[in-house]
Amino acid sequence: ANIVVLPGDGIGPEVTAAAVEVLRAVAARYGHDFHFREHLIGGAAIDATGSALPDDTLAAARDADAILLGAVGGPKWSDPNAKVRPEQGLLAIRKALGLYANLRPVKPHAATLGASPIKPHLLQGVDLIVVRELTGGIYFGDKTRSDSDASDLCRYSVAEIERVVRHAAALARTRSGKLTSVDKANVLETSRLWRDVTTRIVREEFPDVQLEHQLVDSMAMHLLARPREYDVIVTENMFGDILTDEASMLAGSLGLLPSASLGEGTNGPDGSAQPEHRIGLYEPIHGSAPDIAGKGVANPYAAILSAAMLLRHSLGLDAEAQCLELAVSRALDAGVFTADLTCDRTRAVGTRAVTEAVLEQLE
Amino acid sequence: ANIVVLPGDGIGPEVTAAAVEVLRAVAARYGHDFHFREHLIGGAAIDATGSALPDDTLAAARDADAILLGAVGGPKWSDPNAKVRPEQGLLAIRKALGLYANLRPVKPHAATLGASPIKPHLLQGVDLIVVRELTGGIYFGDKTRSDSDASDLCRYSVAEIERVVRHAAALARTRSGKLTSVDKANVLETSRLWRDVTTRIVREEFPDVQLEHQLVDSMAMHLLARPREYDVIVTENMFGDILTDEASMLAGSLGLLPSASLGEGTNGPDGSAQPEHRIGLYEPIHGSAPDIAGKGVANPYAAILSAAMLLRHSLGLDAEAQCLELAVSRALDAGVFTADLTCDRTRAVGTRAVTEAVLEQLE
Ligand SMILES: CC(C)[C@H](C(=O)O)[C@@H](O)C(=O)O
Numbered sequence: 001a002n003i004v005v006l007p008g009d010g011i012g013p014e015v016t017a018a019a020v021e022v023l024r025a026v027a028a029r030y031g032h033d034f035h036f037r038e039h040l041i042g043g044a045a046i047d048a049t050g051s052a053l054p055d056d057t058l059a060a061a062r063d064a065d066a067i068l069l070g071a072v073g074g075p076k077w078s079d080p081n082a083k084v085r086p087e088q089g090l091l092a093i094r095k096a097l098g099l100y101a102n103l104r105p106v107k108p109h110a111a112t113l114g115a116s117p118i119k120p121h122l123l124q125g126v127d128l129i130v131v132r133e134l135t136g137g138i139y140f141g142d143k144t145r146s147d148s149d150a151s152d153l154c155r156y157s158v159a160e161i162e163r164v165v166r167h168a169a170a171l172a173r174t175r176s177g178k179l180t181s182v183d184k185a186n187v188l189e190t191s192r193l194w195r196d197v198t199t200r201i202v203r204e205e206f207p208d209v210q211l212e213h214q215l216v217d218s219m220a221m222h223l224l225a226r227p228r229e230y231d232v233i234v235t236e237n238m239f240g241d242i243l244t245d246e247a248s249m250l251a252g253s254l255g256l257l258p259s260a261s262l263g264e265g266t267n268g269p270d271g272s273a274q275p276e277h278r279i280g281l282y283e284p285i286h287g288s289a290p291d292i293a294g295k296g297v298a299n300p301y302a303a304i305l306s307a308a309m310l311l312r313h314s315l316g317l318d319a320e321a322q323c324l325e326l327a328v329s330r331a332l333d334a335g336v337f338t339a340d341l342t343c344d345r346t347r348a349v350g351t352r353a354v355t356e357a358v359l360e361q362l363e
Numbered sequence: 364a365n366i367v368v369l370p371g372d373g374i375g376p377e378v379t380a381a382a383v384e385v386l387r388a389v390a391a392r393y394g395h396d397f398h399f400r401e402h403l404i405g406g407a408a409i410d411a412t413g414s415a416l417p418d419d420t421l422a423a424a425r426d427a428d429a430i431l432l433g434a435v436g437g438p439k440w441s442d443p444n445a446k447v448r449p450e451q452g453l454l455a456i457r458k459a460l461g462l463y464a465n466l467r468p469v470k471p472h473a474a475t476l477g478a479s480p481i482k483p484h485l486l487q488g489v490d491l492i493v494v495r496e497l498t499g500g501i502y503f504g505d506k507t508r509s510d511s512d513a514s515d516l517c518r519y520s521v522a523e524i525e526r527v528v529r530h531a532a533a534l535a536r537t538r539s540g541k542l543t544s545v546d547k548a549n550v551l552e553t554s555r556l557w558r559d560v561t562t563r564i565v566r567e568e569f570p571d572v573q574l575e576h577q578l579v580d581s582m583a584m585h586l587l588a589r590p591r592e593y594d595v596i597v598t599e600n601m602f603g604d605i606l607t608d609e610a611s612m613l614a615g616s617l618g619l620l621p622s623a624s625l626g627e628g629t630n631g632p633d634g635s636a637q638p639e640h641r642i643g644l645y646e647p648i649h650g651s652a653p654d655i656a657g658k659g660v661a662n663p664y665a666a667i668l669s670a671a672m673l674l675r676h677s678l679g680l681d682a683e684a685q686c687l688e689l690a691v692s693r694a695l696d697a698g699v700f701t702a703d704l705t706c707d708r709t710r711a712v713g714t715r716a717v718t719e720a721v722l723e724q725l726e
């Protein structure tokens with residue numbers, strides 16, 4: 001399999017290096033052939049080429065079986081009014097590859113409940129996954145700016161809503177059968193369309209799935225007050241951005257949360273390879289953390305768990321993915337924590353030690 | 364003073380009745396003359412007149428010194444595609460009266476920390492206030508809907524941003540001097556304008572205020588992980604809607620959170636009467652809770668605390684406001700809890716008992 005690696009900026013190179021090392025160990029153990037090729041994206045790409053997503057990066061990504069990304073951005077490129085910005089690389093690759101379904105699982109691990117601001121008894125048994133629409137909405141609508149005002153257009157087509165809802169409903173079917181759709185239908189026209197389309201798709205195509213609608217403001221509360229009650233949550237791009245970062249606090253640290261961004265024809269939600277298998281992009285949901293970059297202390301768990309999602313969703317290697325997730329679980333059980341996972345700073349280890357602990361558990 | 368009361372739907376009439384009773388007691392004690400007149404809004408108004416904001420309600424509101432609102436909405440009017448919906452009444456009155464600055468203070472009370480999903484040690488000393496822009500953004504932009512798609516326009520003018528930022532910065536000055544502005548400047552053009560205008564206004568007019576910018580997704584995390592670090596938070600309409608509901612979980616229950624929606628010329632943030640004194644609208648941030656309506660169990664604390672904000676911001680009666688807030692504090696200290704504030708259901712009391720406890724503490 002051809003895997004394109006986009007290290008990006010800040011701690012991106014460190015955490016993707018850890019994930020690649022772990023993937024090599026998986027390949028060796030199971031007898032697979034993985035080829036890794038690195039390309040530029042984000043600030044690193046701007047510095048080298050002037051573009052946040054150079055043509056050869058996009059071309060390589062299109063040819064790949066899967067893409068593993070670190071993080072983009074940093075203080076060097078942080079002027080929001082600059083013409084070229086690192087985030088544009090990320091937004092452009094999502095759009096160009098049609099990666100409309102962004103999967104963000106949140107399953108707090110027993111060993112790290114202490115790192116969450118939420119009371120531990122509320123977190124027991126939490127196992128939810130947000131399916132965020134990733135290539136539409138206000139992120140990609142027309143923008144205007146003048147001396148006196150600015151605007152962003154939020155637009156959704158029926159087809160855009162249908163495909164992401166189908167993905168989420170199919171995923172719900174492989175889990176508890178419960179799907180929660182989040183919108184702001186009491187205010188937004190796009191949300192009223194979202195609610196209508198979601199209701200119809202689930203009724204016509206997934207009658208066995210139990211659908212509930214929530215307003216985004218209520219959801220921001222319920223996610224904290226009763227996180228156990230949710231399983232698959234589907235929502236539009238901007239609401240998904242905010243709610244997944246909020247939900248990350250259930251797991252205690254952003255440093256534990258992987259994500260997968262999938263397009264049409266990717267492997268099914270149960271991991272089975274589809275006839276028309278296409279690429280997915282896998283990235284930790286944390287940012288580039290420039291303040292700790294280059295120090296060897298970055299938490300690579302989220303990147304490693306993103307690699308597990310890559311095995312499952314793009315390569316159809318479900319057993320391998322499970323084995324890797326188990327190794328991570330065991331390393332956490334053994335108390336192998338980076339500084340973001342423990343209050344006891346004297347116990348904290350670095351990127352290398354975490355990687356080795358996971359490799360050891362993989363044996 | 365003329366106070367227009369808009370009870371609205373669900374538990375709205377019960378909690379506004381409690382707040383009015385408490386305001387009458389304040390008036391008696393301090394020798395003020397408060398006149399209360401009730402008008403229809405929301406679902407109740409739709410049923411009686413076909414409109415969610417009847418003309419005579421709006422006319423009375425324009426003439427009033429202050430408006431006290433309960434809540435709007437309920438299952439009877441819950442079809443998001445209906446032509447007339449209860450929420451329209453709320454949105455229309457905010458817009459018609461130009462109530463652009465929505466103040467939502469969050470200060471967890473020691474006696475109710477147990478009701479929050481957040482670990483108590485993180486909540487000690489939390490005292491923040493969100494200033495949400497309330498009459499612009501995607502809430503009020505042009506909307507379209509066709510068979511194949513829908514759109515909502517998010518628009519902000521420089522002037523709209525300037526006035527709400529000025530309000531927030533002036534408020535920050537009366538507190539710790541720290542102001543956090545929340546946007547999504549890495550994606551939205553309106554957010555880049557928001558950031559530019561905020562930076563300029565604070566630099567030019569409030570050089571003593573310390574301004575920090577946060578992205579909305581990061582803020583959704585920080586609000587939980589380190590709530591003590593925030594004081595005044597200013598943000599646009601939709602982000603404010605989501606973040607204030609999230610922040611409400613710091614206080615344990617929506618039932619404790621008041622809000623004030625202020626327009627030009629209202630009393631200053633420090634409560635001092637301004638020459639051109641105008642109306643404000645005061646409402647609990649909770650909804651109409653139709654499931655418990657009419658049972659006498661609704662929590663009136665948020666409505667009563669909204670009445671305290673009314674005294675302070677629209678009537679310039681700061682001592683009276685403080686006295687009322689102290690009475691609420693004492694009632695909570697005494698363990699007078701509605702069901703939403705305690706896990707021990709056998710201890711829970713109803714609306715009447717809370718009202719009487721507050722009245723008693725007022726003596
Ligand atoms: C970097 C930014 C553009 C991006 C987003 O908003 O989608 C990030 O926050 C994310 O969630 O992946």
Ligand SMILES: CC(C)[C@H](C(=O)O)[C@@H](O)C(=O)O
Pocket residue numbers: 186187217450453454604
């Ligand atoms: C009822 C609804 C329109 C309203 C809003 O979104 O502003 C409510 O959620 C609020 O926060 O006051």
